[in-house]
Amino acid sequence: MASSKTEFWTGSRAALPIVTAAGPFGALFGALAIENGMTVFEAGLMSAILFAGASQMVGIELFGENIAPWLIVFSIFAVNFRHILYSAITGRYMTHLTFFQRYFSFFFLTDPQFALMELRHDQGKQLSFAWLMGAGLTFWFPWLALTIAGALFGSLIENPAEWGIDFLLPIYFLALVMGFRKRANWISIVLASGAVSILSFHFIGSPWHITIGALAGIAVAAIIGVPKNHKTVV
Amino acid sequence: MVSTTLMIIVFGAIATYLTRIGGHVVLSRFERIHPRVEAALNAVPAAVLTTIVAPYAAFIGVAETITLLIVGLLALRLPALAIFALGWLCVLGLRSLIG
Incomplete structure (x- = not known):
């Protein structure tokens, strides 16, 4: 069994392609959150504790539209519903972890994290806590940092419609739908x-x-x- | 006094975490999931996201409808970032052409 340190960096390297592919959407989320009336702090907090791109976009799409708060939370829940299947599957690979390690690891269960875990499991390797943290944190930190960067940049844009920014969310959502x-x-x-x-x-x-x-x-x-x-x- | 926005974010985060542990806590107790239940669960994200996009395709304008048609076609071949960048150019271009 490799050392925890090696495991951590192996996980981290596995997650790097995700950062380049999905990271820009963190910045986009930050910018659009500002256009939809959130503060930089709120946008950053949302990325830090939801850590689920599509549902964050749904949240800001509905935010400020005079929609009941419970319906926004419910829509976030609905878009993230797919995670239930991921957790049913990956939970089986994590029985060797302690209770705390397992439930902490579940926080990082994004679509790409699920894909990485499946891949590692298919290779016949055990999913160690260090590997899970390496992969999870390598995506989490840039997601948060890019959200804040995007939010700061977004607050400089004065007329979003002029730049077509008002129509970016539907384009994003359609791309997600097509991805399924x-x-x-x-x-x-x-x-x-x-x-x-x-x-x-x-x-x-x-x-x-x-x-x-x-x-x-x-x-x-x-x-x-x-x-x-x-x-x-x- | 906590703002509504913060409440939405915190409860949204709790709801999200529940989906990430839910399958392990609940579904793993069953020997197998009924195929119809599984089909229904599996349909949720695409169904919800489609309902958000559809009115944009139908009610905003010609430039926007055409943009979404093109994005749908591009998505058959290209990765997410490319679809997104081309879609953005598309809506900007068509809006300046059609108005």
Whole structure:
């Protein structure tokens, strides 16, 4: 078994590609959080303790739209719901850790962390606490630092619409939706949620299109079920 | 007096942490998850994110609708950052063309 120090740096190196791929979105989150009325401190705090990009973007998208706070929290919860499957799977690889180590490690369970853990497990290597911290912290620190940098920069921009910044969130969300396209039932879910969302937006009004549209997509997925041998996660 | 924003952030963080331990705490107690439940759980993120995007595609304007169509196509081939950068250029360009 390698020393903790070696394990930590092995994890850290594994996480570096994530930092370059996802890091810029931390800066974008910071800048958009400011445009949507948050302070630099609030944006930084959100990145530090949520540490979940897509849901943070959803949070600021709904923030300031006169939407009930509980619905914003609920939407964050819904977008992060996929983590439940990740934790059911990765929990099995962490039974050798102490209670504290395991529940501390779960904090860092982002999409890329899950992918790294699966990869390491597939290689037949044990997931040590040092490795998990190496990977997790290597992503967490830049995510926080870039959020703050983006927030400070964002507070300098005076007219966001002129720069197209008002339309960056929908572009980002659509890219995320497309990223899920290999999953079971994807096209049926997207069509159902999209159509019901547009209808609810028109006839009932915001923010109900989110709840009703999402329920439609989820119901469709449950009705169709999962085809045999289709890997549902990621 | 704690601001509403701080409350949203703190409760959002708690909700997020619960999703990160939830599968281990709850789902791992079951021998197997019912396929329909699994399909439903798996559908949640795409369903929620789609509902947020859809009104932008339908109600904002022609430049915005075309931008999202192009982004959807680009996403079939390119990595996230490239999609994002091209989408940004697209909305800027189309807005100046169409108005």
